[in-house]
Amino acid sequence: MTNIENMIICRCEEVTYGQLLSTANEHKCSARELKLRTRAGMGFCGGRTCRVSIDKMIEHVKPNITPGDIPLKYQPPVRPVTFGTVGEIK
Amino acid sequence: MRDVIVIGAGPAGLAGAISCAANGLLVTVLDEFMKPGGRLLGQLHQEPSGEWWNGIKEAERLHQEANKLAVDIRCGISVYNLEQEGHHWHVHTNTGRLTARFVLVATGAAEYPIPVPGWTLPGVMSIGAAQVMTNVHRVQVGKKGIIIGANILAFAILNELQLAGINIDRIVLPEKTPISGKAAEPEEIMKSLLQAAHLAPSPLLRFGGRFMKHDWIRKLGLTFFPKNGVKVNGTPLQLRKAAVEIIGKDQVEGVRVADTDVNGMIIPGSETIYEADFVCIAGGLYPLAELAAVAGCPFQYVPELGGHVPCHSEIMETPLEGLFVAGNITGIESGKIAMAQGNVAGLSIAKQAGKGTGTIDQQLQQAVQNIRNVRQNAAIQFNPEIDKGRKKMKELWKEHYAKGDEKFHKIG
Incomplete structure (x- = not known):
């Protein structure tokens, strides 16, 4: 049986709900800090799948959104590309 | 040299490209998918007027119109970065770099899931994936499916799956967690569905739409909500049941479901297993704004628009020179709105x-x-408070970015 603690949130980096919740509760951290501590959102898809879930968990633990800020920063490349593609300007 | 690069060949991007080209600009459109049309390609529904909305036909119409105006449409190309240099924009793609003075970002929306234990099993997909498999690729999703999550998107796609002869066994809610939030509260769901009831094109939302507007009747309605659910075109909608786990060894075999109280809290000892070979999770849509973000565009969180949206004016400019937006990146709405916005962006x-x-x-x-x-x-709004969200953005723009005098210089 899979319980909710073992439920995967970030599929790329295989980070569970339990790991995220305990880290968020322990450090009362920002979404960015939660990402850096657990690697959630740092995988192949660039957080496209788990970003909303992570935002919601942080909102639950620390409800103070700054409307002008995106909690998890976007960084190029926003799609998976090879080193060759990024390194070389054609 | 080209004047405009449009990112996204959906309704907003194509409409934008067409109005640019009609005014004598040279336009290149880029899209990740193998053919133009974006989310139009999955849409098929009957309007309240009785007419059918066939997204594939709409996409073809836009594509032909763009072709007539010699718009250069390139499919199967991913944009991974967007950079400003002087008065130009560099668009970085997996097949090289393109440059133009104007860029229209029309990247649409992405779906977000509601994670459920077992959701990584093969056979679990987002509701939008089921739509793409069915209407775009014409692949049968499975023999018997369960939808987790009850929202407008889920109902629209349920209808499409039913039209294709795909068997959806039932719709249940997700279990209440900090992530699922309101999506797991029967009363919230009831409220949002009732707001659309008077406009519903099919009998799906007509249950009690008229007399359940008062809070106390709604509560009463939920208290006595039939255990087997209310049928939506033959598929039971079970507001008082929550998916606790998706089960299966190598693939989906069923969903473990528990009864809930009116607040969505699970009633212990009430679990049942319903068999299924596929599960669709309907979380919702959020504006896909990655490229506007890496370009350095300021953002604002507007829940009525679906989340963080790039700041933009009514005529679809952003605070960055030469950068424009249109479609669902500015807020979650229908394809028709996206087309109308694309047209504005193009004229702008x-x-x-x-x-x-x-x-x-x-x-x-x-x-x-x-x-x-x-x-x-519009027959149905994804967010009933969309007007409020649009107004918020308009005010924000007026306050921070509108530059009265300068604008008049630009006109000349």
Whole structure:
């Protein structure tokens, strides 16, 4: 049986709900800090799948959104590309 | 050299490209998918007027119109970065770098899931994936499916799956967690569905739409909500049941479901297993704004628009010179709105490029008014408070970015 603690949130980096919740509760951290501590959102898809879930968990633990800020920063490349593609300007 | 690069060949991007090209600009459109149309390609539904909305036909119409105007459409290309240099924008793609003075970002929306234990099993997909498999790729999703999550998107796609002869066994809610939030509260769901009830094109939302507007009747309605659910075109909608786990060894075999109280809290000892070979999770949509973000565009969190949206004016400019947005990146709405917005963005670009005759201002005004008309006549809104969200953005723009005098210089 899979319980909710073992439920995967970030599929790329295989980070569970339990790991995220305990880290968020322990450090009362920002979404960015939660990402850096657990690697959630740092995988192949660039957080496209788990970003909303992570935002919601942080909102639950620390409800103070700054409307002008995106909690998890976007960084190029926003799609998976090879080193060759990024390194070389054609 | 080209004047405009449009990112995204959906309804907003194609409409934008068409109005740019119609005003004499050279346009290149880029899209990740193998053919143009974006989310239009999955849409098929009956309007309240009885007419059918066939997204594939709409996409073909836009594609042909763009072709006639010699718009250069390139499919199967991913944009991974967007950078400003002087008065130009560099668009980095997996097949090289393109440059233009104007960029229209029309990247649409992405789905977000509601994680459920077992959701990584093969056979679990987002509701939008089921739509793409069915209507775009014409692949049968499975023999018997369960939808987790009850929202407008889920109902629209349920209808499409039913039209294709795909068997959806039932719709249940997700279990209440900090992530699922309101999506797991029967009363919240009831409220949002009732707001659409008077406009519902099919009998799906007509249950009690008229007499359940008062809080106490709604509570009573939920208390006595039939255990087997209310049928939506033959599929039971079970607001008092929550998916606790998706089960299966190598693939989906079923869903473990528990009864809940009116607040969505699980009633211990009430679990049952329903068999299924596929599961669709309907979380919702959020504006896919990655490229506007890496370009350095300021953002605002507007829940009525679906989340963080790039700051933009009514004529679809952003605070960054030469960067425009249109479609679901500015807020979650229908494809028709996206087209109307794309048209505005295209005219806006043409105006800044000094194209169009003396009537361009008037055309732009009419196009902005057209967005409002389309919105007013829309059968169903993804967010019933969309007007409030649009107004918030308008105010924000007026306060922070509108530059009265400078604007007049640009017109000339």
